Amino acid sequence: MQFLPIFMNIRNQTCLVVGGGQVAARKVYLIDRAGGKTKVVSPSLCDELARWAQTGSLEHLEREFSADDINGAKLVVAATNDAELNRTVSELAKAQGIPVNVVDNPDLCSYIMPSVIDRSPVQIAISTGGASPVLARLLRAKLETFIPAAYGRLATFLERFRSKVKARFAGNTDEIRHFWEGVLEGPIADKLVAGKDIEAESDLEKAIDEAEISGHHGEVYLVGAGPGDPDLLTFRALRLMQRADVVVYDRLVSAPILDLVRRDAEFIYAGKERDKHTLPQEGINALLVRIAKEGKKVLRLKGGDPFIFGRGGEEIETLMEEGVPFQVVPGITAAAGCSSYAGIPLTHRDYVQSCMFVTGHLKDGSTNLNWDVIAQPNQTVVFYMGLHTIAPLCENLIKHGLDASTPAALVEQGTTQNQRVHIGDLSSLAELVVQNNVKPPTLIIVGNVVKLHEKLKWFEPAGEKTSSYPTAGK
Numbered sequence: 001m002q003f004l005p006i007f008m009n010i011r012n013q014t015c016l017v018v019g020g021g022q023v024a025a026r027k028v029y030l031i032d033r034a035g036g037k038t039k040v041v042s043p044s045l046c047d048e049l050a051r052w053a054q055t056g057s058l059e060h061l062e063r064e065f066s067a068d069d070i071n072g073a074k075l076v077v078a079a080t081n082d083a084e085l086n087r088t089v090s091e092l093a094k095a096q097g098i099p100v101n102v103v104d105n106p107d108l109c110s111y112i113m114p115s116v117i118d119r120s121p122v123q124i125a126i127s128t129g130g131a132s133p134v135l136a137r138l139l140r141a142k143l144e145t146f147i148p149a150a151y152g153r154l155a156t157f158l159e160r161f162r163s164k165v166k167a168r169f170a171g172n173t174d175e176i177r178h179f180w181e182g183v184l185e186g187p188i189a190d191k192l193v194a195g196k197d198i199e200a201e202s203d204l205e206k207a208i209d210e211a212e213i214s215g216h217h218g219e220v221y222l223v224g225a226g227p228g229d230p231d232l233l234t235f236r237a238l239r240l241m242q243r244a245d246v247v248v249y250d251r252l253v254s255a256p257i258l259d260l261v262r263r264d265a266e267f268i269y270a271g272k273e274r275d276k277h278t279l280p281q282e283g284i285n286a287l288l289v290r291i292a293k294e295g296k297k298v299l300r301l302k303g304g305d306p307f308i309f310g311r312g313g314e315e316i317e318t319l320m321e322e323g324v325p326f327q328v329v330p331g332i333t334a335a336a337g338c339s340s341y342a343g344i345p346l347t348h349r350d351y352v353q354s355c356m357f358v359t360g361h362l363k364d365g366s367t368n369l370n371w372d373v374i375a376q377p378n379q380t381v382v383f384y385m386g387l388h389t390i391a392p393l394c395e396n397l398i399k400h401g402l403d404a405s406t407p408a409a410l411v412e413q414g415t416t417q418n419q420r421v422h423i424g425d426l427s428s429l430a431e432l433v434v435q436n437n438v439k440p441p442t443l444i445i446v447g448n449v450v451k452l453h454e455k456l457k458w459f460e461p462a463g464e465k466t467s468s469y470p471t472a473g474k
């Protein structure tokens with residue numbers, strides 16, 4: 001983070017604005033909204049500022065700036081079109097330790113003013129760190145349309161019940177939060193936003209009185225996080241990620257996706273690296289049960305889809321036996337994500353009639369698969385977890401009838417900004433892994449559809465220095 005976002009209390013404090021034009025007026029307006037007392041130093045004022053001066057909203061010092069004007073100011077804004085003067089104001093303020101903003105000159109600022117969405121008491125501040133104020137403004141316009149005008153009223157309304165709810169749940173922060181989440185996502189908030197304040201109030205009173213205080217609201221959300229790109233999450237996944245008390249995540253959950261989980265949640269890494277299982281599957285199952293029984297909302301976050309080579313079935317089986325409530329949220333599986341982002345349509349009808357997802361890593365460690373079914377010419381085969389067994393996989397495909405020149409692709413860290421696609425055929429694939437130092441997670445796609453990559457590739461990853469997966473390669 002380049003700047004620390006804070007909201008400052010300037011009520012009844014003197015704020016100095018140097019300059020009397022339109023740009024200064026925008027700052028004066030914000031200071032005024034926040035209850036500050038503005039002093040504007042400028043030989044002349046634009047119409048807007050002149051009007052405010054007449055109504056007493058600001059104090060106008062009708063002259064050139066002098067160094068003493070800084071004294072006693074809580075905040076300073078330099079908004080003249082004289083670059084030298086702006087610099088002087090900045091230096092004088094900094095010398096006294098007073099926060100100073102110089103319009104359109106981030107280098108001279110000790111604070112910057114964000115774009116603000118104001119639904120007081122709800123405020124959203126957007127900043128690009130001075131890189132692109134226009135982008136900040138566009139973002140603001142987008143957010144403005146999402147956030148109902150009544151949210152300010154909603155916050156004020158809820159504030160009145162804060163201490164009552166706190167007392168009702170004896171200060172148990174998890175239960176308090178779950179209660180408020182229920183209110184905000186349910187009919188009470190809807191009613192208030194729709195202007196039915198009296199009904200909303202009596203419903204809320206009733207909800208507080210009738211709230212169950214059992215400590216047993218535990219639940220497990222088994223959520224597919226998709227292959228890596230956070231934009232591929234489902235809406236429901238994101239919603240539940242924001243609700244979790246505890247998150248138990250796998251190696252295949254990418255760093256940008258973890259960033260979207262509620263910050264205050266407890267994070268538990270459950271591992272699952274080949275040969276290095278941090279927690280055995282039974283341990284994970286038991287862990288989920290134990291935490292949920294403590295009354296917590298547990299987010300079990302898995303790469304791709306939980307039911308495709310994800311052992312999600314085993315986890316919910318245990319939850320069911322133990323009577324722990326759960327829900328399952330599908331995710332985009334690696335085959336779908338990687339093939340899309342590599343421009344390889346898995347079932348292009350000019351080439352194939354079927355597509356098969358196969359594990360390259362059997363329970364017993366062998367590659368004893370039903371090769372006659374897998375090695376079919378008009379079929380696409382996608383191997384998950386096949387990087388370490390790639391040589392026997394390719395040999396078996398050839399042995400059971402596929403041509404050694406059958407096209408094949410390796411999609412490494414698919415859908416992330418580190419995605420790499422390596423194209424070869426069954427005879428060259430194992431060698432490609434060594435030559436290009438290919439690392440997991442990598443998906444293998446075999447079949448004639450791979451030919452389409454050259455024509456249809458569209459995704460251009462930025463390429464980042466670190467892996468997109470926090471623990472990959474460790």
Ligand code: SAH
Binds near residue numbers: 414443444
């Ligand atoms: N449940 C997951 C798969 C887990 S098995 C899903 O539905 O996608 C783990 C294997 O998935 C890895 O060995 C790799 O073959 C594949 N994989 C997962 N994410 C990947 C990614 N972003 N890029 C390439 N392969 C990936």
